Amino acid sequence: MLSFFLSIFADESNTIYDMKQVSKITICLLCMAMALTGCRDKVRSKADTADPQAAVSQSMKRISKVEKQGDMHQYDVADKQRITDFIPKGYKLFEKISGDLNKDGLEDCVLIIKATRKNGFERDYEGKLIDRNRRGIIVLFSEEKGYKVAVKNYNCFSSENEDGGNYFSPELGVIIKDSKLYLHYYHGRYGYWEYCFRYQNSDFMLIGYEASHDRGPVVLFKTSINFLTGVEYDDENINAYKFNADSDDDSEIDEVFKRTVVKLKKKPLMKLSEIEDFDELRFE
Template structure:
């Protein structure tokens, strides 16, 4: 069973999409510093998304980019359910801090989900709906939207929140919500890695109004986590405990 198939067979269980041991490696050797943003983007790659904001509280406008290869060899035929062709070109997240004479590459991650997935061809592009990147109050948030056109009734949204500290982007929050397209049931889970608290909310329904209050459960993580952006594999999964 592929990661995506496993992920969407989970209902209220929280699937956290990364590996904690091995950092994701860069697809190419990007320059550590450059006056030109384009210098960080290799030939035959394109920018999918770009957001701006101050990430290190120095008053300068930093950048977060998602780029994608345009290699036609990675457009593959699909004989199963789903689209006739699948774009499996790799994607890369780049975080650039503004300096007085250009930009500095502060972090990168090459484990973003691709538009198409050979093992789960019914899975729609996790980055195809809404904004994947946002910068608010100095925090970098990366969000994904998962749903399959066949094989599962569930729609799952996940978001990861990072804060720049000690020269690293540390994961401080994870949020997910599961929506069942048939029943309308909604389950939400929010993790605060600074406090170790976990909030689970259930009882809401997309299709029906309820006179009963939503059920909120609080718990505590058994383990402590200290995870940098470079370490995360968004196309893997692990359950936080």
């Protein structure tokens, strides 16, 4: 009987021991779970703190970029409005060229304008409607707060769509170099001519003229005029008759020029503002 109770007591002792072990393990697991939960909460807390800051930072960057783009757009619009304010009614902007024209280190502005008159349109020989409206020029000098008009001439250039006959019409190019204004007419295989103006006495004065009369790659005749000195140089290619207009190879023939110097009559310098039609300019 005693042995029976002892065996029962031993079994209960083992059971109690096992339960204690289980309790210890359970407590350890609970502690580990609480520790992991705490770490996770800290990580979430840091993430929650960092994300709003990053979001705010990114948002500020986006806002700053948008505001900057908006400011640049407003500047561009203001600049465009400031220039177009000088274009008279009945005209539109055809071309804009920038450069220093009065040696003050600021970017001045040359506007080529074009009339928009309805009666300036006509039909060509093919029946196409062509814009024959004439063009003009406005020179603006830069100032601290904008521009001021230096010279204006609204109708001195013919249309870019003039009939060139068997060839295209001359193309007007505007060049600013060494504070001088060059009006250059390109005429492809037939050569070019160019007018040089310099600002003085409150206008742009015609001080030089250059022209080259060509036949393809061959220069037939060249002219250079200095209106300040009143001297004209005419260079004639005396071998021009040797070149074959139908040949693609005239490399063995040299261009030899004979120069003639002409003294021009003394006249006041021409003003850009007073030239009525560049196509009708003649120099004697």
